[in-house]
Amino acid sequence: xxxxxxxxxxxxxxxxxxxxxxxxxxxxxxxxxxxxxxxxxxxxxxxxxxxxxxxxxxxxxxxxxxxxxxxxxxxxxxxxxxxxxxxxxxxxxxxxxxxxxxxxxxxxxxxxxxxxxxxxxxxxxxxxxxxxxxxxxxxxxxxxxxxxxxxxxxxxxxxxxxxxxxxxxxxx
Ligand SMILES: CC(C)(COP(=O)(O)OP(=O)(O)OC[C@H]1O[C@@H](n2cnc3c(N)ncnc32)[C@H](O)[C@@H]1OP(=O)(O)O)[C@@H](O)C(=O)NCCC(=O)NCCS
Numbered sequence: 001x002x003x004x005x006x007x008x009x010x011x012x013x014x015x016x017x018x019x020x021x022x023x024x025x026x027x028x029x030x031x032x033x034x035x036x037x038x039x040x041x042x043x044x045x046x047x048x049x050x051x052x053x054x055x056x057x058x059x060x061x062x063x064x065x066x067x068x069x070x071x072x073x074x075x076x077x078x079x080x081x082x083x084x085x086x087x088x089x090x091x092x093x094x095x096x097x098x099x100x101x102x103x104x105x106x107x108x109x110x111x112x113x114x115x116x117x118x119x120x121x122x123x124x125x126x127x128x129x130x131x132x133x134x135x136x137x138x139x140x141x142x143x144x145x146x147x148x149x150x151x152x153x154x155x156x157x158x159x160x161x162x163x164x165x166x167x168x169x170x171x172x
Contacts, residue, residue, distance in 0.1 A: 015071045017107055019114040022066035022078060024056050029068070029075040037097050039136050048095055051080065064094065067114055069107045076102035079111040081119065081127075089125035091115075091172070096140070108143045116147075120172045127172055133164035144168045 022030070030052060034045040055064045069077040077098035084090045093115055098107045119127055129144055131137050133154070145151075149168035158165030 015105060017076075017105065017110050018070045019067050019110050020070070022052075022068040026066070026068045026075060026078065027052055030066075030078045033075070033078060033097050033099050036100060038100060040097065048080065051094075065115070065118065067111055067118075069098070069111050071102060071105070071107070074102075077107045077111055079115050081115040083119075083122070083124070084128070089123055091119040091122075091124040091127045093127060093129045096143075103139070108139075109147060112143065112147045116170070116172060124172045127170050129168040131166050131168065132159050133166050134162075141166065141168075 027049065031045050031049055034040045034048055035042060051064055052066065055066065064080050064082045067079045067081075068075050069079075077096070079093065079097075080095040081091060081093045084092045093112065096108060096111055098111075116124075116127060127149075129149060131140050131144070141151075145168075147170070149170045151166050152169040153165075153167040155165035155167070157163065
């Protein structure tokens with residue numbers, strides 16, 4: 001799927017953003033995007049890397065799905081999503097991250113839209129996203145809200161003292 005990012009008067013050519021299924025070759029780029037995110041640490045990157053490798057080693061029906069976002073030959077973001085086990089067609093968006101220099105151009109929106117579309121095509125009923133209440137996740141919360149997700153629950157002090165869990169929900 002290709003999206004033209006928002007055209008702004010005076011800017012020569014809007015960048016073409018393309019979202020496609022990740023390949024195993026995207027492994028290092030995903031790791032690097034996480035480490036440079038300013039939000040996630042190396043521990044998070046290791047955790048995502050394990051999930052990524054597990055995906056290619058397993059053929060389970062409820063496996064993780066991965067999307068990579070490209071612009072001008074560069075991988076600028078990724079998303080990981082998939083069906084939540086032991087539910088009836090509930091899908092989760094587990095991870096989403098865009099390179100700092102590529103933010104604000106619609107990549108996050110394009111990744112979510114494609115994850116939703118794929119989940120819908122696979123029979124998904126609802127999609128859920130967990131995120132933190134802290135200021136550094138404000139762009140993520142705004143992205144989810146602008147994509148039509150509704151904050152349906154807050155679990156106080158879930159991640160840490162003064163760091164609540166926000167649960168976002170959308171019917172697919
Ligand atoms: C959250 C994140 C993925 C957004 O990616 P992005 O490519 O910058 O988002 P987009 O350009 O597609 O913006 C999508 C919407 O979110 C809003 N948004 C995104 N970042 C914003 C910011 N910093 N301030 C205000 N609004 C913002 C945009 O206004 C836009 O809404 P609109 O389409 O109604 O105008 C990116 O900031 C990121 O990687 N953050 C670090 C990782 C992270 O927090 N991941 C989520 C963990 S739960």
